Amino acid sequence: MFLKQLIVVVMTCTTSVASTLPEGSSDRDQVVAKMASRLEEVMGELAALKSRLDLVQCSPHVGFTLTLDVNLTVAPEEIIKFDYIMYNEGQGYDPETGYFTAPVGGMYLFFVQAETPPGAGFGLSLMKEDAEWAYISGNNEDSRLTLFDEVVLNLQQGQRVWILKRDNSNPVIRHRSNFGGFLIAPDRQCVIPNNLS
Numbered sequence: 001m002f003l004k005q006l007i008v009v010v011m012t013c014t015t016s017v018a019s020t021l022p023e024g025s026s027d028r029d030q031v032v033a034k035m036a037s038r039l040e041e042v043m044g045e046l047a048a049l050k051s052r053l054d055l056v057q058c059s060p061h062v063g064f065t066l067t068l069d070v071n072l073t074v075a076p077e078e079i080i081k082f083d084y085i086m087y088n089e090g091q092g093y094d095p096e097t098g099y100f101t102a103p104v105g106g107m108y109l110f111f112v113q114a115e116t117p118p119g120a121g122f123g124l125s126l127m128k129e130d131a132e133w134a135y136i137s138g139n140n141e142d143s144r145l146t147l148f149d150e151v152v153l154n155l156q157q158g159q160r161v162w163i164l165k166r167d168n169s170n171p172v173i174r175h176r177s178n179f180g181g182f183l184i185a186p187d188r189q190c191v192i193p194n195n196l197s
Contacts, residue, residue: 082163107185112126116145124165
């Protein structure tokens with residue numbers, strides 16, 4: 001919008017200056033040619049500035065924090081579906097599937113904290129596109145067990161991250177266990193989807 005207004009102003013000035021010179025005059029033709037040439041240069045500079053501004057403005061807000069409202073019993077190799085969404089900016093987390101899907105590419109920090117009641121050992125994996133990126137496990141027969149880990153991952157737009165229950169250990173995850181993450185820095189040339197701009 002601004003560029004169109006600027007073009008109108010410059011063209012109006014050019015016409016104004018040119019109209020003060022006699023028609024058919026070589027001075028008039030030279031003034032118009034110089035102004036047209038300079039206008040093209042300015043338009044190129046403005047286009048370059050606009051593209052740099054688009055990159056600077058590419059800082060979408062993406063983050064989520066989830067927790068379990070009740071104790072959850074899960075089978076080995078089952079995706080943990082956190083039932084209480086405390087925060088889901090960018091709508092990356094889907095409670096139906098248990099997946100966080102990156103709405104924009106970039107560097108993300110993820111964390112998981114899980115508690116289990118007394119009993120057998122326990123293990124969880126933080127997965128990215130079917131590869132394990134973090135594993136937390138422990139064993140405490142006499143009291144509840146609390147496990148925590150965090151990891152920084154680079155994701156492309158559309159890649160998924162989730163928490164997976166491992167092995168035949170304690171099947172119960174206590175309420176107040178949580179999973180979350182946030183975008184640290186978007187890719188340098190990211191495109192912000194309409195729902196995040």
